[in-house]
Amino acid sequence: MKAAFIREIGSPAVIQYGELPKPTPRPNEVLVKVGAVSVNPIDTYIRAGAVAMINRFPYILGCDLAGTVEEIGTEAKRFQSGDRVWGSNQGLFGRQGTFAEYACVDERWLYPTPARMTDADAAAGALVGLTAHMGLFLHADLKPGEVVFVNGGAGGVGSAVLQLAKAAGALVATTGGSDESLEICKRLGADLAVNYRDTKLDDQLRAFSIPHGGIHLWFETVREPMFDRTFSLMAPRGRVVLMAGRGARPEFPVGPFYVKDLRMMGFAMFNGSPDEQRVAALKLNTLYELGRWSPLIGKTMPLSEATDAHQLQENNTINKHGTLRGKIVLQP
Numbered sequence: 001m002k003a004a005f006i007r008e009i010g011s012p013a014v015i016q017y018g019e020l021p022k023p024t025p026r027p028n029e030v031l032v033k034v035g036a037v038s039v040n041p042i043d044t045y046i047r048a049g050a051v052a053m054i055n056r057f058p059y060i061l062g063c064d065l066a067g068t069v070e071e072i073g074t075e076a077k078r079f080q081s082g083d084r085v086w087g088s089n090q091g092l093f094g095r096q097g098t099f100a101e102y103a104c105v106d107e108r109w110l111y112p113t114p115a116r117m118t119d120a121d122a123a124a125g126a127l128v129g130l131t132a133h134m135g136l137f138l139h140a141d142l143k144p145g146e147v148v149f150v151n152g153g154a155g156g157v158g159s160a161v162l163q164l165a166k167a168a169g170a171l172v173a174t175t176g177g178s179d180e181s182l183e184i185c186k187r188l189g190a191d192l193a194v195n196y197r198d199t200k201l202d203d204q205l206r207a208f209s210i211p212h213g214g215i216h217l218w219f220e221t222v223r224e225p226m227f228d229r230t231f232s233l234m235a236p237r238g239r240v241v242l243m244a245g246r247g248a249r250p251e252f253p254v255g256p257f258y259v260k261d262l263r264m265m266g267f268a269m270f271n272g273s274p275d276e277q278r279v280a281a282l283k284l285n286t287l288y289e290l291g292r293w294s295p296l297i298g299k300t301m302p303l304s305e306a307t308d309a310h311q312l313q314e315n316n317t318i319n320k321h322g323t324l325r326g327k328i329v330l331q332p
């Protein structure tokens with residue numbers, strides 16, 4: 001089968017596209033004929049060696065996939081041949097990734113794809129949708145009527161947080177780096193969308209949130225949080241969700257944090273148990289069917305261009321080129 005894989009860690013140039021043996025499912029796995037995969041920032045960290053998750057080469061890249069079940073392991077029970085499925089969590093903790101024509105996936109990490117949903121949409125929404133859902137509900141217990149702020153409402157995670165928070169009855173303020181990003185934020189339902197370079201950003205966030213008591217839930221997607229700003233904008237007992245910036249070591253203003261009874265929670269989606277992720281996945285499916293969740297695709301490319309796709313993701317998430325809005329989808 002054709003696959004995008006690496007034999008050593010390094011820059012996007014180490015990615016090879018070529019033949020690898022088609023895998024056979026272990027007892028608890030199903031063989032998925034891959035229809036689409038999507039790129040996540042963590043794929044680039046793993047490829048570059050910044051996150052150590054590989055225990056063998058060749059290592060097939062990629063966490064997310066959507067496709068059709070072709071073969072069932074002897075003990076797998078959830079799916080039948082021909083079922084359309086999507087999932088994430090591959091390419092992690094020594095598991096092989098998804099950037100191939102076929103992938104063997106433990107059935108616990110797979111979910112049915114809604115009938116109307118394309119494989120491209122399902123793959124695009126996989127890791128970011130699960131992340132947004134688990135962050136908002138499992139970790140931060142979002143309630144209707146609360147004010148949510150998320151940076152980068154036209155980004156992978158941000159666009160999911162924005163849509164899921166709106167669907168839950170929150171008021172959502174967000175940011176973008178261009179008019180195009182701000183247009184997307186508004187189309188996705190943002191109540192307030194401001195350029196993050198605008199010197200009046202915090203004044204606008206204050207004017208928006210103070211009538212409601214301040215920001216109740218701050219979902220931070222940028223890798224360099226600024227806690228002084230954040231805490232000053234929070235409502236008493238507000239929650240700050242941290243999920244980006246492994247290397248960040250920001251100053252922590254202790255007084256402004258505790259005198260408002262603030263709480264802060266960090267999480268990585270891949271720590272979620274299969275059951276926790278399944279709960280989020282099935283809710284995402286329902287929201288998709290209700291028209292409340294629509295993964296944001298910025299670029300679609302053939303899988304053979306995985307090197308360019310990794311470069312594009314890195315240029316945006318790390319180097320802040322501002323040339324990508326939403327997810328990169330690759331098709332084998």
Ligand SMILES: NC(=O)c1ccc[n+]([C@@H]2O[C@H](COP(=O)([O-])OP(=O)(O)OC[C@H]3O[C@@H](n4cnc5c(N)ncnc54)[C@H](OP(=O)(O)O)[C@@H]3O)[C@@H](O)[C@H]2O)c1
Binds near residue numbers: 181244324
């Ligand atoms: N903990 C977890 O489980 C988990 C899961 C998924 C992702 N992550 C991490 O979360 C981060 C975001 O991932 P992603 O997939 O959403 O990345 P992404 O698609 O590249 O989105 C990044 C977003 O950040 C915005 N942005 C850039 N500079 C900004 C600034 N100074 N202020 C506010 N917003 C700014 C961009 O807006 P414009 O494009 O409009 O400029 C863009 O919307 C990454 O570091 C990733 O590794 C963590």
